[in-house]
Amino acid sequence: MKTIVIGLGNTLLRDDGAGIYVVRLLRRLIEELEHRPEAELIEAELAGMDIIEKLEGFDKAIIIDAIQLRGFKAGTVFRLRPDDFRTTPRLASFHDIDLVTALELGRRLELSMPEDVLILAIQAEDTVTIEEGCTSVVEAVIEDVAKEVLTLLTGKSGKRVSIPLGPAKET
């Protein structure tokens, strides 16, 4: 199974870079392994239509990004599927299309889009301060998320920090 791991975000805006930091750490964790899982790891600042080309040709995609859901504690890690994003084919942005539409567009264009798309979304505390590095509360979960992705890639059991959206407790 061809797998791609995409860390999304902007490292210049504090927690917005969380996905990128996870992938950077994951890369180091994989390098330390004797039997390295086969997966492509990329860092990206993009979304919308551009993600189609990144996903093309893979069976499975794990996307790590920051998220800001109202009422949840920063550092909470959500395990989401594209269908969890309530959306319509109307535009969410005036600039681009959203992830779900991008996946659908890729499929309708008969491109080989991954059937299995998992999104690990880290609740951010601060995505507006122009500064490198995450807030301490988000920084504290980066390693756990990287290790969780590693277990997903290696198929070995391990600690799972992510939770599905449903049982997540509002604070």
Place this chain on the structure above:
Amino acid sequence: MASGKAVDAVYNIEPPAPARKLRELYYMAHFIHSHAAHFYALAAPDFVVGPDAPPEKRNILGLIEKVGLEIGKEVIKQRKIAQDIQIIVGGRATHPVWNIPGGVSKGITPEDRETLKELANEQLKFGEFGLKLFNDVVLGNKAYVDLILGDAYELVTNYMGLVDENNRVNFYDGKVRVVDTEGKEIIKYSESEYLEHIAEHVEPYTYLKFPYLKKYGWQGFKEGAGTSIYQAAPLARLNAADGMATPKAQEAYEKFYETLGGKPVHKLLATHWARLIELLYAAERLVELVNDDEILDPTVRAIPSSIPSEGVGIIEAPRGTLTHHYWTDENGIVTKANLIVGTTNNNAPISMAVKKAATKLIGKGGEVTDGLLNMVEMAFRLFDPCFSCATHSLPGQMPLLVEIRDSSGELIKEISR
């Protein structure tokens, strides 16, 4: 790119010609990438699927259903090519860290250049294809031509755009030229002079400012001769220039004005056509630059030697003229910044265009259908607005305070976020 030029100015240094050309080359690919997304994914569904088609069809999925998968695949492919060009030249397609004071951090190899030549030729074909599609699908349909020429999408303002020494459209460098409602040049300024000509009006209901021409003073949201409002987007750029600097785009430019009745064009929906002419120009300029031997010259940076202080950089962003102005301390640390972003220029015109479309399209007592609402949205969408760029407030929290008062005006509750 504007910040790069502003930082050059802060250090009072001119990048060597190869660096300037590589920056422009990179930027042409960015323009193609941006304009292609807007036309094919955001604007074309209104024309190809229809302005009053149901929303679940009026999107890029509906577009490929109607025009075929091949066009969709081509758009995805060409946007990837545009990104690949940026990666080859600048290391990254988004947030590159290659544009540095006095030039760029790396040049390109002869092998890179050969790859770039192939990719640029693909982009040129794509640029030509866009105009053919517009010609066939939009101009070939009388109803759409009537829509473009109708008075619901007309706004008479001044127009702004960056031009070269021959007053032709330029995206990377030149002087900012402003023409009036009749197309006559009224202002032309260099980067460092922008504050002499542009001021920003503030309304209490929005964080987004309303730039206007100082020459006329703020007169409110008024269109017509003598207005201080100006537009800065593809249509404005074409109106503010005397032509395009590449042959195929120039040909398209001439056809544009012949078809629409001469300069300036005040018909806002023509912005989509103008955008495709610009896409073709960017592709032609890309081809010119990849064939320019100077881009292989390894002298891609001049090392700054003066003490940094203050500087302005102006480029044409896909959404309009983009001005960055920085003040720094002697270590080059920014102490103050002023940005006038592409969409900011268009804030007043967008507001006026939406109001006009709504007023003209929604008749008194008539039913407001979803199709009608979309046609009002079209007046907004044509500017390809980016409000997140244009509204530069970073307070770290939403400084919103809601006061609830009773009928005597006494405060009974305050809610803040």
